[in-house]
Amino acid sequence: EVQVVQSGAEVKNPEESLKISCQGSGYSFTNYWIGWVRQMPGQGLEWMGLFYVANFATIYSPPFQGQVTMSADRSTNTAYLQWSSLKASDTAMYYCAATRNGNFRWDYWGQGTLITVSS
Amino acid sequence: QSALTQPASVSGSPGQSITISCTGTSSDVGAYNYVSWYQQHPGKAPQVIIYDVSNRPSGVSNRFSGSKSGNTASLTISGLQAEDEADYYCDSYAGSLYVFGTGTKVTVL
Numbered sequence: 001e002v003q004v005v006q007s008g009a010e011v012k013n014p015e016e017s018l019k020i021s022c023q024g025s026g027y028s029f030t031n032y033w034i035g036w037v038r039q040m041p042g043q044g045l046e047w048m049g050l051f052y053v054a055n056f057a058t059i060y061s062p063p064f065q066g067q068v069t070m071s072a073d074r075s076t077n078t079a080y081l082q083w084s085s086l087k088a089s090d091t092a093m094y095y096c097a098a099t100r101n102g103n104f105r106w107d108y109w110g111q112g113t114l115i116t117v118s119s
Numbered sequence: 120q121s122a123l124t125q126p127a128s129v130s131g132s133p134g135q136s137i138t139i140s141c142t143g144t145s146s147d148v149g150a151y152n153y154v155s156w157y158q159q160h161p162g163k164a165p166q167v168i169i170y171d172v173s174n175r176p177s178g179v180s181n182r183f184s185g186s187k188s189g190n191t192a193s194l195t196i197s198g199l200q201a202e203d204e205a206d207y208y209c210d211s212y213a214g215s216l217y218v219f220g221t222g223t224k225v226t227v228l
Binding site for chain 1: 120122151153155157159164165166167170171176206208210212215216217218219220221222
């Protein structure tokens with residue numbers, strides 16, 4: 001059974017750095033795309049970017065280019081999303097989603113990681 | 120890339136059918152047959168219910184159906200049930216990235 005498990009909720013101060021994770025199990029991570037989605041409180045879903053695990057190709061949505069960094073560790077089937085300097089406006093739920101290369105639907109979703117940035 | 124346009128809310132009584140529209144452009148919805156629909160219950164992760172415009176993943180009720188005409192995709196829920204009350208998002212491939220719709224809250228009266 002395919003499962004995607006994200007790291008737990010975080011409470012951070014502005015300007016702090018953060019790296020959250022998304023670990024897949026039950027499938028070979030390598031031929032999958034990982035997508036990161038932001039959902040601000042009471043708002044809709046937004047694509048932040050896509051990451052292809054096979055060759056580490058990254059595609060950032062324009063609003064998020066330069067604001068976050070996507071990466072992965074194939075040896076542990078884990079993808080990461082990191083910030084170097086958080087802002088209060090980064091407060092949101094963040095989801096990772098996975099799809100096999102060649103598919104155009106996001107079949108597998110993590111449970112979400114809630115990030116709260118407040119001084 | 121602008122979000123696809125959906126009605127903010129749609130409601131219906133149990134047993135009725137409702138349709139949610141999703142309007143994009145010739146660069147996303149109109150360009151590819153890669154429109155998906157996601158259902159999101161409060162506090163839960165989204166779940167795909169329709170993919171490639173009109174296909175249902177295994178395990179999804181056949182009360183959900185999708186279609187597309189030009190730059191507009193649609194999701195129809197037939198025989199509305201209480202458990203269908205949720206937020207629904209369309210999503211379209213747009214050449215490299217994807218773009219979500221603005222989301223529709225479905226209320227079962």
